[in-house]
Each structure stands twice: as structure tokens, then as C-alpha cells.
Amino acid sequence: MAEKILITSGYFKDYQRKLGFSSQVKTQDFFGAKDIIPRVDLKYITVLNDRLYNIVDKINFVVTDEIKLGSPSFFKKEYIDNVFETLRKNKILPTLNNQGRRPEQVYFSWMRGFVISNFFLKTLEIIFEVSSADIVPIGDDDFRSAESFKRTPKADWEIRLSENEKIRIEIQSGFTGLNDIKQHKVLEAKKIFRETGVHSVGIHLDLFNGQVAFVKLDEVEDGENWITRSQMEGQLVFNISQNYFVWKIMESPIKYKEIDFG
Numbered sequence: 001m002a003e004k005i006l007i008t009s010g011y012f013k014d015y016q017r018k019l020g021f022s023s024q025v026k027t028q029d030f031f032g033a034k035d036i037i038p039r040v041d042l043k044y045i046t047v048l049n050d051r052l053y054n055i056v057d058k059i060n061f062v063v064t065d066e067i068k069l070g071s072p073s074f075f076k077k078e079y080i081d082n083v084f085e086t087l088r089k090n091k092i093l094p095t096l097n098n099q100g101r102r103p104e105q106v107y108f109s110w111m112r113g114f115v116i117s118n119f120f121l122k123t124l125e126i127i128f129e130v131s132s133a134d135i136v137p138i139g140d141d142d143f144r145s146a147e148s149f150k151r152t153p154k155a156d157w158e159i160r161l162s163e164n165e166k167i168r169i170e171i172q173s174g175f176t177g178l179n180d181i182k183q184h185k186v187l188e189a190k191k192i193f194r195e196t197g198v199h200s201v202g203i204h205l206d207l208f209n210g211q212v213a214f215v216k217l218d219e220v221e222d223g224e225n226w227i228t229r230s231q232m233e234g235q236l237v238f239n240i241s242q243n244y245f246v247w248k249i250m251e252s253p254i255k256y257k258e259i260d261f262g
Contacts, residue, residue: 040093040103045084048108052080052115059119059207064252067123079118083111116173116205117156124159124169126253134160138168158198168192168200170217177208180229180237181215189217201256204240205249213244214259 021027029035053076060069069075087093087107096106124135139156157169170185181202189200202215215238225239247254 037094037097038102042088044104045093045107048104048111049080049084051108052076052111055112056080056115056119059116059249062210062250064250066126066252067120069119075119079115080111083114112175113173116207117171120171120203120205121157123253124157126255128159128161128167128256130159130161136160166198168198170200170202172202172204174204174206175208177206178229179204179206179213179240180227181217181220181240183226183236183238186217186220186238189220193218204244206245207249210249211245212247212249213240214246214256214261215240215244216261219261 016024016027019027019030021030026035056069056072056076060072093103093107096103096110121135122132124130125132128134136158137156138158156171159167159169161167168189170189172181174180181204185202189202192198192200199219200217202213202217204213204215206212220238225241226236227239229235229237229239246259
């Protein structure tokens with residue numbers, strides 16, 4: 001019987017070095033082709049941008065006159081064309097590869113939420129009965145470089161309700177009929193309230209069904225409506241039940257002070 005050969009980790013490293021790789025990670029990347037970054041398909045993005053234009057047009061058609069865009073063409077240029085060009089110029093597009101998805105798809109998913117958030121910015125003035133000067137952007141969307149382009153749990157806007165009262169607003173959009181809030185959004189809101197006493201409200205736009213929910217994020221209970229959503233990589237999320245939806249998008253915006261949060 002031949003003597004049993006003892007294969008050690010030293011052999012593994014030597015083998016990988018002879019293949020031309022200095023680490024296990026680089027060896028894995030090679031065999032999995034993870035070191036090959038696909039070129040961004042700009043023709044595909046052009047079609048995706050067309051879809052963003054169509055989404056803007058359709059939403060603008062169904063909402064009431066008081067929140068319609070004054071100039072849809074200007075809005076598209078400002079929030080779609082210019083943002084895309086900035087992302088392209090600053091080489092951010094190839095870095096958008098969450099969970100192995102194509103950069104174009106991650107781009108579209110992010111842009112869709114960004115566009116909708118800005119579409120309903122004027123609506124916030126009506127809901128909270130404030131002027132545009134009272135609504136301040138505080139999100140971390142920075143298009144100057146790949147390093148500064150962050151999607152964090154920080155809220156999108158801060159609204160000055162009065163001289164002594166402010167509130168943070170997290171706007172998010174749903175497009176499939178599944179309406180959830182990620183756990184880190186709730187944890188961030190609770191942290192902000194503990195540190196500053198400022199409340200955070202999530203405004204969830206269910207564009208699939210044409211309804212809007214308002215959720216006081218820092219008051220969400222730990223055991224209430226929490227589920228694991230397989231469609232979101234198994235993340236723990238707060239499922240927004242129907243009783244949170246109090247505004248029909250095709251009707252005039254509800255006033256915040258009239259909302260019964262229970």
C-alpha cells in the first residue's frame with residue numbers, strides 16, 4: 001500500500017502562487033470570473049432612462065393638478081439627464097453592482113426612487129403646510145465620486161414645522177405591491193430621536209396600487225409587523241400594514257396634522 005500523502009495548506013499556497021495568484025481571494029475571483037467587470041451598456045441605460053421618463057409622465061398624469069409638475073421636460077432634464085451624466089462622468093456607474101446585479105439594473109432601481117422622491121417634493125409643502133425654504137435635503141447622495149456616492153439609512157429631508165420643531169422625512173417608493181421598511185431605517189430613526197429628540201416619519205409611496213402610507217419610524221415597536229423578506233436577500237423588514245395607508249395618490253394630499261397615527 002502506498003504511503004498516504006499529507007497535503008498541507010502550504011501546498012495550497014504554493015499551488016495558487018504557481019497559478020499566478022497572491023491570495024485566496026484573487027484565486028476565487030479568477031475561477032468565478034469576478035475580476036471581470038462588465039462594461040456598462042449605455043444603450044441599455046438609454047432605454048432605462050426612457051422608462052424613467054414614462055414613469056414620470058404617467059404619475060404626473062394621474063395626480064391632482066395641485067401637485068403636477070410645472071414643467072415635466074425641465075424635471076426630466078434636471079433629475080434624470082443631468083444626474084445620469086454626472087454618474088457617467090464621475091465613473092460611478094461601473095461600481096453599482098449590489099448582490100451581483102448588473103450595474104444598469106442597480107442604476108435604474110436607485111434612479112427610480114431618486115426621481116420619485118423629487119417628484120413628490122412639492123407635495124411635502126402641502127402635506128406639512130410649509131414653504132420650500134423649510135424643506136432641507138440631508139441625505140448622503142453625493143455624485144462627485146464613487147467613494148462619496150453612498151446609500152445610507154440617513155433620512156432624505158428635514159422639515160422645519162415651526163421655529164422650535166423639526167421633523168425628518170424618509171421617502172421611499174414601492175413598485176411591486178410589497179410594502180416594507182428596512183430594519184436599518186427604523187434603527188437609525190430611533191437613534192436620531194434618542195440623540196436629538198427629532199422624530200422621523202417614513203412616507204411610503206405604493207405606486208403599484210396608488211396609495212401612500214405614513215409611519216412614525218422612531219415609534220415602530222420591536223415586535224410589530226416584522227418579517228423576513230426573501231425578495232430582499234432575507235433581510236428583516238417592517239411590513240407596512242394597510243391601516244398605515246391614508247392617502248390616495250389620485251386625490252388631494254392629506255394634511256399631516258390630520259393623520260391619526262393611533
